[in-house]
Amino acid sequence: xxxxxxxxxxxxxxxxxxxxxxxxxxxxxxxxxxxxxxxxxxxxxxxxxxxxxxxxxxxxxxxxxxxxxxxxxxxxxxxxxxxxxxxxxxxxxxxxxxxxxxxxxxxxxxxxxxxxxxxxxxxxxxxxxxxxxxxxxxxxxxxxxxxxxxxxxxxx
Numbered sequence: 001x002x003x004x005x006x007x008x009x010x011x012x013x014x015x016x017x018x019x020x021x022x023x024x025x026x027x028x029x030x031x032x033x034x035x036x037x038x039x040x041x042x043x044x045x046x047x048x049x050x051x052x053x054x055x056x057x058x059x060x061x062x063x064x065x066x067x068x069x070x071x072x073x074x075x076x077x078x079x080x081x082x083x084x085x086x087x088x089x090x091x092x093x094x095x096x097x098x099x100x101x102x103x104x105x106x107x108x109x110x111x112x113x114x115x116x117x118x119x120x121x122x123x124x125x126x127x128x129x130x131x132x133x134x135x136x137x138x139x140x141x142x143x144x145x146x147x148x149x150x151x152x153x154x155x156x
Contacts, residue, residue, distance in 0.1 A: 007046040011102035012058030029100035033087035056153040061097045
């Protein structure tokens with residue numbers, strides 16, 4: 001990841017707990033993230049320079065394999081498709097249900113003004129790709145942008 005990119009801690013929380021509980025569950029997962037990845041350069045940069053949280057409505061939580069909640073499905077999707085560091089929290093007072101998923105992403109994923117989606121107004125695909133940098137994980141960046149697109153998630 002380029003070192004000059006803005007970072008944010010994104011997270012998913014269940015829809016059916018109060019706003020203060022959503023923030024608390026998010027906070028629990030952020031603490032877990034810090035414990036797991038304290039020495040990671042990206043975490044240190046985010047913690048020192050940005051500290052920005054984006055808390056999204058992740059839907060339902062249910063770890064029943066026959067009727068998975070959307071949060072559980074999102075977690076599996078993230079784990080299966082992205083090479084990003086994540087942390088989760090399972091609330092003991094709610095039957096150990098998954099209550100938060102957090103991860104750090106850079107501006108190429110969330111800043112759609114600076115990094116607009118590809119459309120016909122950008123005539124040369126290679127020119128559009130070049131704005132994202134020379135990283136080998138461009139497909140993952142584009143896929144993560146699509147996953148976190150505002151049409152899929154609303155702020156909690």
